[in-house]
Amino acid sequence: MPNKISGSIAPSASSDGMKSADCAENIKEEVVSKHVHEAAPAELADLPSRQPPRSKTALYQVIQKFRNPLPLPPPATSHPVLAYDRDLGSSDNFRSSDEFDLPETFNPTGWKNLHVSGSGSIASIGQITRLRPSKERPMVVLDAREESHAIVGGYPGTWRTPNNWGNAGKSRDEALADEQQRIQALKSQETVHIFHRKDVKSEARNPRGATLSKPLIFSEEELVRAAGAKYVRLTVTDHLSPRADDIDAFIAMEREMALDERLHVHCGMGLGRTTIFIVMHDILRNAAMLSFDDIIERQRKFNPGRSLDNNKDVSDKGRSEFRNERSEFLPLFYEYAKQNPKGQPLLWSEWLDHNA
Template sequence: MPKKIGGCIFMSRRKYTINKSTCSIFAIICSLLIMLMATAQAAEKQDAPVWRLDSKPGAVLPRSFRFMTDEFSQSLNPVPSRQGMDALRCSASGEFSGSGLSMIRDKIYQHAGKNAVIYILDLRKESHGFINGDIPVSSYKKKNLDNYSISSAAVPQVEEKKLRSIVGREITFVPLGNADTKLLTACNVKVEKAETEEALVARLGMNYKRIPVPDQCAPTDEDIDEFMSFYKNLPSDSWLHFHCQAGHGRTTTFAVFYDILSNPDVTLEDIVARQYALGGTNLFAPGKKNNWKGEEIHKRAQQVRNFYAYVQANRSNKYAQPYSQWIKAQNSREDNTKNSES
């Protein structure tokens, strides 16, 4: 007579032994599948973005806000030259609220006059926007590398989709990181409206330019090409406001680029030092060697040095050759020299 044991039917002792082995294998396979599913779900959960509060909402200037005419906030020895610095038509900051951007605009008009054509230089690759016309938020993934693997051209569409997905929902926006958690308090709101930065800037009567650079990363050669193309077509009365999330690495990098272009006769060391002394990041500070962030810091410093050399070599012809082509030729020349010496 067949016997039913644990859901399996066995016909004889011999068959029972075979079927017992089969059930054991089946149980192991099921266990492995369950473990794989759990691991996948955990990884998916870990990779899922968190909605981050980027800065204080309301009528307040953003962190790290600075004009080039400000006094140095860092005491350096030797004190870097200010030659040409006070004449720079630019400012910088971390992310702002909707009301904060209005305040930035008004301060620039006070500083440069009402005829200033203001361009907001958005250097963030991570998706970000403004909730209910004011609250600055972003989509956060590990190491703040949201959108890291997608092309720059795809970022706006991805960003708009993410912002649309939270309209009508009640969301808690949380501060992240050591600095933010000390400065900001989580806020829970019903999302009535989610606006891109480009839309906010246009609504406030300014111009918008985005060069999406991942947080903590060096700009690529193509990013620099994009910046140079933008720079060469600026009107004479333009004013640039650079910003990223905190107003440090990416913001300082492009402020240094602009300073180099405007003051090519000032030494690179002075330009990097004075942008640091003003409240930015020390772009020449060494990073940790065995660390991805340290590698990016090294690459960023090298890009700054390369860009300075590019400006010296190409300013007489008004930068007719794109940076990416120029640096490729330089690298090829160096490789040929090394090969001939070996």
């Protein structure tokens, strides 16, 4: 069964209250979109420039791999630390297909109808309202993060563990329950300490941080809905390919979207998981008209790739076995989409079973 495609947290704060919080925290939308002369995202750079056709045997083997339960990281052994993903008033890796002029050397088929954008974590109403959601032009915000997170005093806060695997191995309901429990516990505190993500990651002896007195705390769903957009939550483990239930939920969401409805995708930094779902959106809509190579080449140009190195050794981080999952997954998802344009008639899991 596919996951439900909306979160379970009911909005509890007014839009006016959140707008006041934005002003109080002096949150400004500072977006820089850099595309030229940047390395391709690691998930796309790992793909060959031209994808050779798979033999039936090779295709069957990959189908079997993704049909069976994929390995998961071990449970976290360290206590999650509340960290802010970036400083107040900043935004990571924003890009919008509606604002991006595809160079003439790339195949433009279907590009103008993608209406997709991506970024790092959401922390202010301004990040949503700049996309101008309305009844005439509705927008879906796809939150792809498995790790527990919230907006804390204007900061995009995340309960971090190594590799962002604090909720790895948990069911969707368990991950959302963990997040809700942490938010409620935080709201009961008079003072909240939050630390810089990079210092938490490097285990700095004297981490940068902030001490907040009775900060306003919201779930992301509350913030997004107050801004007038729809909210969809998937629980995708960082650094891994999405699992079948999240893929089915994504397809169910796409089936319900109107042709001109806009999609905004984000994860923590706006790179790995964000890029994967933007590419999947393009594939699902255009696989019947474009080759896999045409889609990947234009997505390489569109998606930012800074701080990504496809030759990076991650063996010391405990995630080597997951390194190739995403680059194996995307060509297979293209095969699915060619046979199921716009996600019809079969879901991903049904297609895998049908071809096993």
